[in-house]
Amino acid sequence: xALNSLGxxxxxxxxxxxxxxxxxPWSLKPAGQIAARELRRRNPGEKKLLSSLREAVDAAxxxxxxxxxxxxxxxxxxxxxxxxxNTLAEMGLKGxxxxxxxxxxxxxxxxxxxxxxxxxxxxxxxxGLIGELASKGEISCPIIVRSHGGRxxxxxxxxxxxxxxxxAAPCCDEYGNLNGIFGxxxxxSLGYAQVDALHARVVVAVTDNLVPxxxxxxxxPQALVDHVVLVERLGDPAKIVSTTTRITTDPVGLQIANxxxxxxxxxxxxxxxxxxxxxxxxxxxxxADRVRQLMRxxxxxxxxxxxxxxxxxxxxxEEGLFSALLDVQxxxxxxxxxxxxxxxxxxxxxxxxxxxxxxxxxxxxxxxVILGATEVDSDFNVNVNTESNGYxxxxxxxxxxxxxxxxxxxxVAPSIRGRLPIVKDRVTTVTxxxxxxxxxxxxxxxxxxxxxxxxxxxxxxxxxxxKEIGQLQQEIYRVTGTPRALEFEDDVVALIEYxxxxxxxxxxxxxx
Amino acid sequence: xxxxxxxxxLLYVPGNMPSMLQNIPVFECxxxxxxxxxxxxxxxxxxxxxxxxxxxxxxxxxxxxxxxRINPLDTRWGYEDLKTVLPALPDGIRLxxxxxxxxVERLDTLLTxxxxxxxxxxGRFGVLPxxxxxxxxxxxxxxxxxxxxxxxxxxxxxxYTASMEIERTKGGEELFNARTQxxxxxxxxxxxxxxxxxxxxxxxxxxxxxxxxxxxxxYTGKSLVNPRQIEVVHDVFAPKEEEVAYxxxxxxxxxxxxxxxxxxxxxxxKMIDAPVVKRAARVLRTAYAHGMTDTPVDEEVxxxxx
Numbered sequence: 001x002a003l004n005s006l007g008x009x010x011x012x013x014x015x016x017x018x019x020x021x022x023x024x025p026w027s028l029k030p031a032g033q034i035a036a037r038e039l040r041r042r043n044p045g046e047k048k049l050l051s052s053l054r055e056a057v058d059a060a061x062x063x064x065x066x067x068x069x070x071x072x073x074x075x076x077x078x079x080x081x082x083x084x085x086n087t088l089a090e091m092g093l094k095g096x097x098x099x100x101x102x103x104x105x106x107x108x109x110x111x112x113x114x115x116x117x118x119x120x121x122x123x124x125x126x127x128g129l130i131g132e133l134a135s136k137g138e139i140s141c142p143i144i145v146r147s148h149g150g151r152x153x154x155x156x157x158x159x160x161x162x163x164x165x166x167x168a169a170p171c172c173d174e175y176g177n178l179n180g181i182f183g184x185x186x187x188x189s190l191g192y193a194q195v196d197a198l199h200a201r202v203v204v205a206v207t208d209n210l211v212p213x214x215x216x217x218x219x220x221p222q223a224l225v226d227h228v229v230l231v232e233r234l235g236d237p238a239k240i241v242s243t244t245t246r247i248t249t250d251p252v253g254l255q256i257a258n259x260x261x262x263x264x265x266x267x268x269x270x271x272x273x274x275x276x277x278x279x280x281x282x283x284x285x286x287x288a289d290r291v292r293q294l295m296r297x298x299x300x301x302x303x304x305x306x307x308x309x310x311x312x313x314x315x316x317x318e319e320g321l322f323s324a325l326l327d328v329q330x331x332x333x334x335x336x337x338x339x340x341x342x343x344x345x346x347x348x349x350x351x352x353x354x355x356x357x358x359x360x361x362x363x364x365x366x367x368x369v370i371l372g373a374t375e376v377d378s379d380f381n382v383n384v385n386t387e388s389n390g391y392x393x394x395x396x397x398x399x400x401x402x403x404x405x406x407x408x409x410x411x412v413a414p415s416i417r418g419r420l421p422i423v424k425d426r427v428t429t430v431t432x433x434x435x436x437x438x439x440x441x442x443x444x445x446x447x448x449x450x451x452x453x454x455x456x457x458x459x460x461x462x463x464x465x466x467k468e469i470g471q472l473q474q475e476i477y478r479v480t481g482t483p484r485a486l487e488f489e490d491d492v493v494a495l496i497e498y499x500x501x502x503x504x505x506x507x508x509x510x511x512x
Numbered sequence: 513x514x515x516x517x518x519x520x521x522l523l524y525v526p527g528n529m530p531s532m533l534q535n536i537p538v539f540e541c542x543x544x545x546x547x548x549x550x551x552x553x554x555x556x557x558x559x560x561x562x563x564x565x566x567x568x569x570x571x572x573x574x575x576x577x578x579x580x581r582i583n584p585l586d587t588r589w590g591y592e593d594l595k596t597v598l599p600a601l602p603d604g605i606r607l608x609x610x611x612x613x614x615x616v617e618r619l620d621t622l623l624t625x626x627x628x629x630x631x632x633x634x635g636r637f638g639v640l641p642x643x644x645x646x647x648x649x650x651x652x653x654x655x656x657x658x659x660x661x662x663x664x665x666x667x668x669x670x671x672y673t674a675s676m677e678i679e680r681t682k683g684g685e686e687l688f689n690a691r692t693q694x695x696x697x698x699x700x701x702x703x704x705x706x707x708x709x710x711x712x713x714x715x716x717x718x719x720x721x722x723x724x725x726x727x728x729x730x731y732t733g734k735s736l737v738n739p740r741q742i743e744v745v746h747d748v749f750a751p752k753e754e755e756v757a758y759x760x761x762x763x764x765x766x767x768x769x770x771x772x773x774x775x776x777x778x779x780x781x782k783m784i785d786a787p788v789v790k791r792a793a794r795v796l797r798t799a800y801a802h803g804m805t806d807t808p809v810d811e812e813v814x815x816x817x818x
Contacts, residue, residue: 249714251739252535258743416534443538463803478570479534 035158077239101192125395149354149401165200176225183209188330248282257286354401363405380434543577568600604638613658644668652697664704
């Protein structure tokens, strides 16, 4: 065991690999080259269209112990990962690793295949039941949780080698040009799949919408795609994207949003050229709404909005409040439609979005980002992976990437969730290190990281309720009482990898 | 009881909901009215009373005025409400269905008894009578003078329209006479006037229009049913920038007057005396609460003007 710089106990190795304990967000340097794959040749007249996933598995040369990937742009409406794993099981393969960009509750269907040994482990974060069962010790499979940028980095540097990427392609032609904009399973940006298409040993496009050549616009080009498979349905459109995401009407949420917008205003970044990212949650959108009103009132023209894009950001683009949207994933149908309509709504890869190991990610140019939290601690460390019961239930998303990249990262969260305090002495799991967090905004007050004394002064001058994070914690504890500490066994069920590949924390089995 | 506390927004919070009570410190209204009356079903009256008491006992760092709306004193809960909540020291009582001065006098007597029993200064608890019937409107002037504890009159339009057997409309023409009469009574007694609630919590434009009307008439605040309404109401009651600038000049002028040993001075050809200073002070208190000025009003200067 080693202690990382945040005092978290990290095993020396896990699932057969040596681990590097997290030290800080900036200093770990990459070594080596971008991962390459074999050249290939495709002569005129050779067909790529295969008749089934089984044929694709054969054609890809998948064997026991290999690694496959899918992307999660279809989110909880995704059918592909389940179809692929069922096919692998029918073909008798064992010990397969899943290196998808994320796994969702819909994929609980593959749990029997974990128990039977078809699946050996996950090179990705998991949302929902798989993580919970692992946390309870009811299934056994290594899980390595990565941020969006960290996953792109791991694939590009080759620390995760994908043997076959199955790319859900909502619109695809027979020669493998594809996009996510059109078709019954339209999901918009294919930012995660673009990384896999460039680096997987074999690339299989799977579509339920085969269109005449060429499928335009080209998000992933034919030159990267080895095989094409037509299936009946890629996903459930109702669950691929949420319907219009809504600004919260909850008074507590609105209060938080009001404070957060004032923090942005006080930061000085809200000027021409402003760049901004929020999630799709109700509070985030309420912040965006207030920022939008300020921009309108002052005639501010922003530079770009990025991350998961919602119809709300599309409206801001079309209103001229941003010059561009840089989109790694669409969160709603308005965003999907905008990609086909707005030239300045630009699809970007997860690498360009957030990898720490390239010539410069988009997150590095962000002024402000609004992020959520399950827990925050007195060092501003943030947990978004495990719930208060200690179960691994969520992937990291772009949380730690944007926090590291943005000039000002703002956590917005209600001070009490259920009956539990949001601020604790020590978070159950560190997802994002406190040194990359600027401000924590709750309805009971605003805590500013010590590294931003000027901002703290400005907020105080504006008579906003600035509090030490410890003071905020005590105020919340007065309402909730002090929470009892969770108990864990020694077994590690998941690694939380920081975006640079070092280990920021581990998730241990919960003592029942 | 003439006082100058800001009461732009008095937010109703149901007394039977712990999740709402716990958020009272958080909302940026000027005061709350913790409700034991209409918001609480009969079966929960006793439990709500206890809950409110516990909450108030623990809410020690008060950052806003706390009023409790008790049940009417002619019900079997009204007296119990007082007995339970007064030891937890709310700032005052919002008295529903204040139809006659006698009802207020009865409350005054009871409050005096509790103050004696609790060894508190007499007059510790303020009273905000709610005028919400035709009879109450007719008696508004007498009610406003029925107790020195009264710091404002509140208008309750929902019950008022019920008592008049009419519908309440968005335009509010049917409320105009009652609104005005209550206002006259309050102004004549030198106390504040708090306008009725606006029930449609999703109609912010309607709320704005109604609050603007109330402000134009002379109301100093509004009762609210949802925290989302606070911002709009504060926005309406915020003074205009030129008003703030003028008020600051008035305060500077009266400071100069004090140095010269007089209570009257001329500013831009106009005489500045105590009433003008008082009005300037009200503007500046509101401006400060609204974040429009950096420093609180110099109460010493105002005091000297009264």
